Amino acid sequence: MFTYVSTRSSLWMKRLLLLAIFITSTTLFVQGQNKVPAKLPKSIHSGSQGKFHVQGVAVDQENGFVYFSFTDKLVKTDLKGNLIGSVTGFVGHLGDLDYDSERGVVYGSLEYKNDAIGQGITETLGQKNKNQVGFYIAVFDVSRISRINMDAEKEDVLKTVYLREVVEDYQAEVSVNGKTMKHRFACSGIDGLTLGPAVGTQTGNKRYLYVAYGIYGDTTRNDNDHQVILQYDLEQWDELGQQLSQNDLHQSGPDKPRDKFFVRTGNTTYGIQNLAFDPYSGHFFAAVYKGRKSSYPNYSLFVIDGQKKPLRSSVISDDTSIEVKKLSLVQAGLQDESTGIRGWHFKWGTTGMEPLGHGYFYLSHPKKTEDGQQTATLQKYKWMGNKSESFQLAK
Template identity: 60%
Template sequence: MKKIFLLPIFFIILALSARSQNVTSLPDSIYSGEQGKMHVQGVAVDKANGYVYFSFTDRLIKMDLSGKLIGSVTGFVGHLGDLDFNAADGKIYGSLEYKNDAIGKGIRKSLGVQNNNENGFYIAIFDGSRIVRPDMSAEKEDLLRTVYIKEAVKDYQDSVQTANGKKPHRFACSGIDGVAFAPAIGSADTNKKYLYVAYGVYGDTDRDDNDHQVLLKYDIANWDKYGQQLSQDKLHHSGPEKPLDKYFVKTGSTRYGIQNLAYDAYTGKFFAAVYHGAKTQFPNYDLFVIDAHQKPGKGQISSGNETIKVQTLSLLQAGPKDANTGISGWRFEWGATGLCPLDDGLFYISHNKKSEDGQEQSTIYKYKWIGDAQSSFSKANLELPLKNTSPQ
């Protein structure tokens, strides 16, 4: 009886040991190489197959864990942003924007191209197994499908009436950027995963409806019926009518909202890396952590001259806390260009850099989550960090 009892324990210990070894055996750093004039936006890791993916605004890069280039998808004339790897289907999900604000016009000017000036926000779904060589065409080869995010387009194109006149973009929506797969917030069921999509949010200091981050929640189980091949000359509108839920979390204003959204199953928390805002009444942190264990609450926010009822999320009550606003967060200069949980409290975090001739690049370094009053992350290796170029 004693041997029968000990046998399952032995296999549990063996499995946990193998899991830990899988994470700790990942390289301390991986270098992307120089990737053109557009800066890095996000990173995702397929641990099972040994690949890392970088988005560089107008392209997706696939490398093995030694830093060898396997392939790339190029030809985007929009903004390819944050990434996440979905272990359930083995695909890479990324935010993709087409818009006519300063960012969109800047991208097209840099690329020397034009599009039809239509606004469109999508989730791009890449089949990584088909990315087998450099410079594969985003439009001409069967590599990805796109799903239209109508809710974000609607808020982007709406305007609101305020005491200071009409303002464009409801909730100051500038599009979408952060993406992450996670369980239902506040639920004990951690098996079912949903796709969370974070708004970009303009950081104007002369409006007060941009002090919350906005997250949309989607069940992607039936998204095969929506997915369309990318056509940048004729943007499609195939996607869900609305999200399952829409959440608001008060952080104070930021520049362009949540740049990287990551769910860490080890801690049960969302990590949101931003470019800090400029409103002096807020602490303007670079990193916020959303407590996914807490059930969504009910609140009210202003949208123009209206007060609307919304679902709210809670920031983790840890780390530095601003006495005037009650907002908690951390000052941490990295993460907005790549933040990827690895398990066991470890993360890959992007250090972006530009060469003297303007070539963008990234090195992802392994970090350990600390989350105390002094520190958010500590570096897991001893290499010196690169200088943050603070891209838009």
């Protein structure tokens, strides 16, 4: 009898101990979810960085560095905003950024083109536009960025990977309502990018690079009401990357993306400016310059459901309905009655958006000083995601 009672008591004690551990760990997990990341300041200032406004940001939390894209340069600071180094000399458009902690590199979208944006950049730099077309991912070895004004072409600090799919869509001519027009899917190049898992799969550690098209906001077109996002496998990119030569643009890159997705958001102006995968929610955040078609709600912030598998659907291209894979928007925020599109009206995010964990983000606030210099301040926000509020300044 003594042995029986002792065993039973021991069993109950084990159960109580496991319950206590579960309650404690659950409480700590919930507290951790709501806790502001301790090491990160509420704001980080970039300092004055020239004539071009900030395009994107990336944060290396582990090593304490921040990376800013200012169109013609990449800037590296510490978490206090102290300047560590920069990479300069770009005569194209360096856009959105993301940091890859596994490889120790920063990815940036890089455009060379002969449209109004490309011509505006070269004019501001006092150079002649060479009418070159090339869309690349710049891969920065950020451990080598150790001083100011490192030359993008002459120093071994970055490689570039050519995106053939984007060039083909940009240069294509298609029929739009019977009229021949340039740019398939109204592709103006690339801008937003991010690392993330396969859409609809939250298991496994493999991450892919997602690259969003810039899309012309022409209100007379009927083929520019979807965002276009390419997915790339990075396995062979070390071999594909080449030194940047802006007088002789190379074409070393993957033949095709791993996948190509469409997201119905309605018309926007130049597509997704900043794209950010948030591991905390499992979703992709997309900040845009709002569109101008009155038939759409013209939101400036969308959240793409990263947990829902792509759906087979169709879009209009070249006056023909073609089958594509579509991603879904999360069922949250405002909802337009006539189109069913969900999203938010929000001022910030188009010039920098960085998930920090636990529902917190850095959002870039650009500013032009009285002497014409561009600066940026990263402000910490908490994601709210309801109808009345998307982000709230962190307390």
